[in-house]
Amino acid sequence: MHLKSTVIGLAVGIVGGAATVLLTTPQSGKDVRLTMKSTKDAGQQLNSEFKQRFSSIKDAVLSIKDEVQTTVPSVVEDVKVSVQNWQQETAPIQNRLKGNIDAVSKSASELEQAADEITSEVEKLTNRLTFKKA
DSSP states (O other), X not given: OHHHHHHHHHHHHHHHHHHHHHHHOOOOHHHHHHHHHHHHXXXXXXXXXXXXXXXXXXXXXXXXXXXXXXXXXXXXXXXXXXXXXXXXXXXXXXXXXXXXXHHHHHHHHHHHHHHHHHHHHHHHHHHHHHHHHO
16 A cells, blocks of 8 residues: 555656646746656656566565465474474383382382381380380
């Protein structure tokens, strides 16, 4: 939309400029016609350059669009495959780690229970020794 309003503004400016020159110039009719012809030629040349540049930009955008449409799906598929392979490769390691964590947790519980039993036995022995001294 911005490009369209720029082109319209450019065209209105050229026409307005030509009309202003035509109505305010103290030139002869022949000079006015020459000025109008050169203004028209300059406008046509500007229009031609604009069309050429716009066409090359349009072609570049279409080329990029086509490349993205062909490249992105394959990249997405490659990423999906890589993630699936990683999950399959790491599943045994994860299971092994879970088993190790469970074993460590069980050992910690057993050690805690043994420590409680030892503490209880030490307290009993301490009580017996204290009772015998008294």
